[in-house]
Amino acid sequence: MRQGLAALLPDLRGFARFLTRDPAAADDLVQDTIVRALAAQAQFMPGTSLKAWLFTIERNAFHEHCRRHAREKEIVGDMENAARENGGENGGAPMTDQMLDLHDMLWQLPDEYRVALILVGAQELTYEEAAQICDAPLGTMKARVSRARSKLAALAGAALPDDEKYNKINEI
Template identity: 60%
Template sequence: MKDLLLSTPAPEGHPSSPVTKKGNFHRGLLQTLPDLRGFARFLTRDTAAADDLVQDTIVRALAAQDQFQEGTALKAWLFTIQRNAFYEQNRRRSREQEIMQDIEFDMRPSTAAPSRQHARDAVQDLGELLWKLPDLLREALILVGAQELSYEDAARVCNVPAGTMRARVSRARAQLADLAAENSADPQPESEKNIV
């Protein structure tokens, strides 16, 4: 039965029918949108996340349009892109949560506040400190640190030599450490500043 379904061509113009001309690509993409939305809602179980996933799928499909093989089912090709994008986003989100938990558990407990709240504050402070870095240094640190790209891959993303990327990451870490040290130094209360 499965072989019969696979061998029976879909009617011309149907989203799962083979696309034979480049001009039909955009039309087929538009016809497949409802199916992409349905599949995305199945994967994400969230309407807003599903819409984001469909948008990501369309962007990726348009960027890879030249890789689409004429005569194959556009719908299957798009679903493959969508599924890969979904699992990539999940892996990234999972890795980000792991990093945040690692930061949270590595923080020293504070006697001033419950340790969990202190860790959350520290993570929030880290986020604020990251935004104080120059754009190029912050970008390098995010690509290599949070996104786990190699120096070479991050360098390709930024169109710079790998040595430049290594230097940017090193400078970003040093500046982040300096900012953290400045931030952790408790300023004296105003009432104590006036007492000499």
């Protein structure tokens, strides 16, 4: 398997450069592909095309990255629009201040809560996938996400004037 991977690196890099149109992003994609392939090597069926299997992994990783990137842009765009709408007239905090506040609040959460919230909320994993990653029961993962959201809402509420608390808590 490892010899086959090494022999196919130039082909993987070429396909990745075609997909990404960026040499640095292509290298990252090839690395991600190799990591995924090694993790899933038990799923490879001997006698089938290793190259096709790797290209499928690479293509899927690329599409996953594109979906994640599009979702991140959508979220940031929504936040920027909300900041423009609220910040211009009401003297609200600029977008960067709000992002820094969120960052600070996230780091005030216990590690288990923060990881659970990031996996389910930001990375859009299912509760089952997040539970598997954290090696925790499904119910525990759901409770961690719920508690993380509640604690974040409380932290956001404490940092906001009374008239903004209700809106921010509902956004979380």
